Amino acid sequence: MYLGVDLGTSSIKVIVADAADRVLASARCPVATARPAPGRVEQAPGEWIAAFETAMDALAASDGALLPQVGAIGVAGHMHALVLLDALGAPVRPASLWNDFRAHDEARELAGLGYDDRLGVRPMAGFTGPKLLWTARHDPDALSAAERFVFPKDVLRHYLTGAWATDPSDAAGSWLYDQASGCWDAATLSACGADGLTCPPLLPSGDVAGHLREPLARRWGLPPGLPVATGAGDVAAGAVGLGVVREGDAMISLGTSAQVFAARAAYRPNTGRLVHSFAHAVGGTWFDMAALLNGSGALDTTADWLGYADVAALLAEVEAQPDGPGALLALPYLSGERTPHDDMSARAAFVGMSGGTERWELARAMIDALAFSLADGRDAIGAAPDEMLVIGGGSRSDVVCRTIADVLGATLVRGEGGEVGPALGAARLARAAATGAALDDLGPPWETAERIAPDPARHAAYAPRLAQFRALYPALSPTFQSLGA
Known part of the structure; x- marks a missing residue:
């Protein structure tokens, strides 16, 4: 048995899987997110630990007989966050997340340095490096109190083992890591004001980074001294779970955010298209990724706006309607957007409403908008196969998957x-x-449960709507910027 831990943006998930990748037990616990000011999105690292403990307590209570059979632990977590810790390992301030865009001015400034190709992507506001520079300018006391920076999953692993480390996939998402040489980039660290900080040691994702502390082993009935893997950023870990590790393999991930992901056998940066070219969790492998800040989380918010009990109720009402493009257009950019716009001022919009518009039509428009955004992402990364794996909470919805197909x-x-x-x-x-x-x-992680093929007539019907969607952002962009959203 193997214990897998995923620190997501909205919840932490723990599973027990066997050597055939069958998930035998699971538990989760929500994680609170704070938005103390416009553009700021934060979480308290201590709450990650508390949520993990709650999930593990639930797992031990319901499936405790499996835990003594666990042979190792692996961790994954959301990427790009800035986690600053003092010499004792305590946070000096809340962690700013991937969708925190306070550092938009710093990102624009860093873009002029010409480092993009070796770092794999143009600097963007949500990345660790620009947020470090923002901290140096706007919260210098926090930076002075900090001894090191790490990434979210590394906080969990340190709690489990007492050892600090990170892996290339998480490092790649920081805009502080030289993709080709596999080292921290000294020039970028200096440009971001991080000269005095200790970088986490780099270890391969599948290496042993430490061993489980005995008190935790006793608490949950796990074997003492279990090896704990270095782990990976959540997108790279999801690709490993699917077996998307070779050139030509591709997937779509539908979490709070969304990604179009293609494994690559060589490092071929594509920074002009705002593609993220990052080190994979598999050594000697990279991936190209179109990063969408607005995934299925946009559907959750739309459900709240429209008064649905939850997103499942929204999806059920749309499922009862005919498939195909709706009467309305929408933009899903609740948190700005990376690929293909790199515009943190971009916002959501609905276009085409009348007095007779029903709420399911607004829901349909947002589902369409999510699919249109993924089409933008696939076009940005270039070569992608006609068959793509799909993961994440959003992948459970039939109507969402049919629309994307x-x-x-x-x-x-x-x-x-x-x-x-x-x-x-x-x-x-x-x-x-x-x-x-x-x-x-x-080997493959599971047998295919379902192939969702596109309907040729609906694909043809969506083509002009996709063109209209792509015209909508440039038309509204000046308005978004003038609103100062």
């Missing part, structure tokens, strides 16, 4: 357990740490 004209492949892809990938990293097996030789 119809808009992209691509078949989506969904497997049982896809909604826990990063946690399953973390469990695979644990298996690699325990057995020494290569990550690209662990």
